[in-house]
Amino acid sequence: MFTLIRNKSFFSKVLFVSAFLFMGCERDKDQESINIVITTKISFISETTAIGGGRIDNDGKGVVISRGICWDTVPLPTIQNIKTVDGYGDGSFISELKYLSPNTDYHVRAYASNAEGTTYGEEVTFKTNGSDLPIVQTAPLSLVTSTTGKSGGTIVFEGKGGVTARGVCWSVNPLPTIADQKTNNGMGIGSFSSTIVGLHSDSTYYVRAYATNNVGTAYGNSVYLKPLKSTIKDIDGNVYTTVAIGTQVWTVENLNVTKYKNGDPIEKIQDKSLWNNTETGAYCNYDNDVSNSNIYGKLYNWYAASDERNIAPEGWHVATYDEYLVLIDYLGGPWEAAEKMNNGSFKALPGGKRNRDGIFFDKGSLPYFWTATEYHEGSAWARYLLLDEGELNIINLSKNYGFSIRCIRD
Template sequence: MKKIFNILIVVMFVSGILIVNGCKKKPDPPTLTTTAVSGITTKTATSGGNVTSDGGAAVTARGVCWSTTAKPAITDSKTTDGTGTGAFTSNLTGLSANTLYYVRAYATNSEGTSYGNEVSFTTSEVVAATLTTAAVTGIASTTATSGGEITADGGGDITARGVCWSTTANPTTANNKTENGVGTGAFTSSLEGLLPGTTYHVRAYATNASGTAYGAEVTFTTLSVVPTLTTADASAVTTTTATSGGNITSDGGSPVTARGVCWGTSTGPVATGPNRTTDGTGTGSFTSSITGLAANTTYYVRAYATNGVGTAYGNEISFKTSEVVLPTLTTTAVSGLTGTTAVSGGTITSDGGGSITQKGVCWGTEANPTTSNSRTTQGAGSGSFTSNLTGLQPGTTYHVRAYAINAAGTAYGNDITFTTAAVEPTVTTTSVSAITQTTAASGGNVTATGGAPVTARGVCWSTSRNPTVVPGSSTSNGTGAGSFTSNITGLTPGTIYYVRAYAINSVGTAYGNEVSFTTSAVTAPVVTTAAVSAIGLSGATSGGNVTSAGGGTVTAKGICWGTNPNPTIQGAHSEDGTGTGSFSSSITGLTPGTRYYVRAYATNSATTGYGEQVTFYTLLGDSDGNTYRVGNIGDQVWMLENLKTTKYSGGTDINYLETDALWVGATEGGYGWYANLSSNKNTYGALYNWFAVNSGMLCPTGWHVPSDAEYGVLEVHLGMAPGVVNDYGWRGSTQGTVMKNTTGWGDGNGTNTSGFTAVPAGYRYYANGSSQGQGAYGYFWTATETDAPRAWNRLLWSDEARVSRAAVEKQAGKSVRCVKDN
């Protein structure tokens, strides 16, 4: 009963709530007023409003809206100033100057937007901008720098600004001006096209809607520059004088205090030296007299003008003074004659109207010598002078003339002849060459006969210094001047000799410079080593060729050999006669499968000479009587052919697996031939199961079947990356190519650069004993077991450049190579 009562109470309570909510009143729009406008400028103003009632629903937006037409709404320009009731302030921006605007406050709730009362106002008018003019800096002769700062835009946008200038006060934008952008703030202006030494007035300017305003006026004066002038052409030119002048067209803003012309014999004369005139002051034309010039000389002239800034020059002109005539002179008689010197001179009786700049005598073996011949130089000026003639040839007739040079040219005195005295010849000794134990070559060069015919010449030699011409120790090599060659013979080996060339004329015998040399000592013979041939298990054939006895006699020759490099005659060697020339030698007593070093030798009285070293390997034999080529690949010594023995190293026969069926399930060592044909033996060798490999007796004594790791050493030596050596399957890059023979592989022949000489012997298939793959595949057992049924092998294939490492059943028939024990 109590439970039913509680349910009735709840039902009545819920019904009461629904009746109350169903009778609630609907909200009204907000009520508000608009605040009077204040803070009016040309572009902004302040207003606002007061929301006195939210109408029974929350005010979600409020502000003011404005327009240039009455009753603005929120679709016009407006502010957004929060939510809720109460007073608020609004900032109106982006207004236009001197314009009437209408403003109403607004408020929005869920019932809509209400507006306050409308108010209106007019924005302020634009006035002139306020600005200052910057001081003038960077003043040059034609440029300067100023500018200004606009501190107030007058309520309107600054649309142009800059500076204007003139030579009169209060310049405006109608005068020269700059244009430096828009807006307020500071700016910099460059004034150009000014005149030097001139006073200017400058003002900053700024333009807005009300017009153009100007800053305070500033004055400045440009710098003065040097004057501008031209040079007058030269006239009235004589040997020592001329007339020129100039015209000063501008003083550069500073008074001209000096003017004239300057000159010199080089381009670019300046007014700092004595060669200048002084011809008044000021601008305009002037005339200058140029004096003190040299005859027949080119001069360069420039007008000059000086003001407070400096000195300027006009264009450069040039002229040449008048020519002078040749001097007059005589030649002095020759005296003081020797074989190579004499004394003469001359007297200059007239300088021809010009300064004598050089004088002396000139001479030659032909009449009328000139200064292009040999000559002396005895200074300048006229009068008498003495000259010493040097470098003459003995016994030679010369012509000599005095000479004098002025501006007109070179004049000569009378031609005088004289003859120098004869002297001994002049000779030099040639360096010694082609030195042997008993001979050498030298010679000499008679550079001067001394003025008399050379009747004999040659070289002389001795074991003492300063040799002279003695029969038996001198040569005779013709007559006259020039080079000659002499052969020196009958010398003793290893001895120092002194040599001098000689030349004889009627005055006497002259000797050249002394040179020395040492005859060659006997040296080691020169011999080459012949290639090794006829290589067998214990012997081979070589030899050599003695191409030089080294200056002595070859008393023994042959070859020497051993298992270490550079064998000598202290070890095993042959004796194959004496003297030079080729010889053949037999090498015996060798060990099979071993590397030997061979050198030919030849002995003379000095020492033993050796030929180049040649290496070879003897053949390796097995218990079956087969022989094999062997050789180094890296640090390993490999059999270079496939094994073909039918016997173990102890002589015991290996089981011959004559039929395919015998290969299947074999557990003991066995061998066979591909396709059961023994004719494959010599080319491809035998095929062995792994049980024969594992016997440890398959290879000759001292050799063994290589392990998997030893094949890896070979592959790394041939360029395989160590990181892939132990991978399964095809590995490496071209190692298979360098191991394969150059023939027999069809289109997959190798290069055999390794020397391994792999052949595609094929294999016996472990599952049925069949012969497969000859001409395409070459399988090689390793001595390493993979697991109980299988062992590792290597595979080369005609279609593959790499090498495969894989495991195969031990009953399979594979080729075998042997490697030498360490």
């Protein structure tokens, strides 16, 4: 079962298949269909961060498709306030509260959403610590090239005295300081942007925002920076263009490899019956015609996509369900992401699919992408983009379907 989100102003229709459903209803419920939600006590409290979480007891009350915590400075927060999304299903989970204000009281509730709505746990409260030093947050990296990158930060609290210097610093060491390379991006509270230069593509760097007042210098969180190599190769020698989208780096072309990273061959299956009955990794060319793979890459079953020998190039992996959620969020949510992934730098190539009965469909019309995330023993999460009216859909399918694969950098 899946839900469609339509935007008729789009000239292209992008339908993502995955197991995530975008909820249209959010409400407290007392009916028998609700889940039992427990909010855990807040711990590891600092000036701007804390750790929370919860536990979901499903008890057969409907599949939990989204869970996390929400918080605000007033009682009874909901998912309309600031929230985390910490996966799906029942069981315990841990959440990180970020971007808090020092010396401030907060109210927190765990939540669980299913097809019937959203259920909340009991509210817990806590207070953040105070500080004399500034409080600064490091901005995510973007526009990373082989020699440069963009970052910055936000001064959310000046401490004692005004902020007299702010910027980012970077180094090959995990905790860079202003004694390393740095920018100087003005003074005072608020957000700023920084350009990082002088990088080498064979090195790994770490970036932190900093802020200095008359008490001393404070630092934001450390962000991992790997300069971009514009192309990569798989074990067969196929070359893929790469692109940075937010904090992630993706391949622009669909995977076209015939071996796992260790050199073991991936089985090629053309026969319809064999394709339907296999429970090991396999690939095929669309219509069993290798010329189609030159444009759209190969089609793989989920067993190949998830094999521990890794089907992706060195330093890369098949994107997971959660990594696609990060991409969708960065692109502005389901409506905007659908159009941008079709027409933007992701370049969703419509390689079509092979059904589990071995029949081919939709080449040149629809791109389908496996994720590396299993739903249950018989199915896994997939995403496919329908190129027509701006729709975004999410579902789980049999592991014997043949879909394209996009890789993401480790």
